[in-house]
Amino acid sequence: MTTTTPAATAVQRYLEAWNATDPAERRAAIEAAFAADARYVDPLADVTGTDALDALIAGVHEQFPGMRFTPVGDVDAHHDVCRFRWGLGPEGAEPLVIGFDVATVGPDGRITGVQGFLDKVPAGA
Template identity: 40%
Template sequence: MSETVDLITQYLEIWNERDDARRDALIKAVLTEDSTYSDPDYARIEGHAALSTAIANAHEKFGTLVFTLGEVIGAHHDTVLFTWRLGPAGSDEAVATGHDVMEFAAGRVHRVVGYF
């Protein structure tokens, strides 16, 4: 389970990274080349560059708010369901919460489906 939590944590670090070059390096290290992301705002984002652009756009909307891991609800095989919080850095206060389903391939994040 600790490897799974490590990957989730690394994934959330990607969403919190404001520097484009560092974020791109993290995406390359953590996500598969053919990774996909979807949530209520995005039907399907494919690949590293598109995800990085979507995250940069989210930063404009969220300002300095950061994502933190809530709870790992369950994990089996190559899939995990977890909650996250979006709020001020260093605070337990959340302005938004959600659930993500994450699928892994070859030890990296392959697919994320978010709900908020």
């Protein structure tokens, strides 16, 4: 039997938001995964709120068309904080980009903040 933790559910929703390419589906996924005033920060971005997250994710899809975000390993969590690795690449292939994120999850299960780190980035990205 597999049990799903609140942190694992939050990360699953997070990846669904990053993988949504249709604008309406992406917006719904963002609103399901993130609090309205969530902040996302990594070496390339620092945005707050669902509008800014939507624009950021749309930009990633423009830069990496047809690529998908997938989990790399398990979600580790305690209290309201979780950490996880992800990969971005063609489905079923070695990821071109690998990252490590730390997210804070609010009482409603939505992410309130993400601190992202990029472990592997292709040249010119």
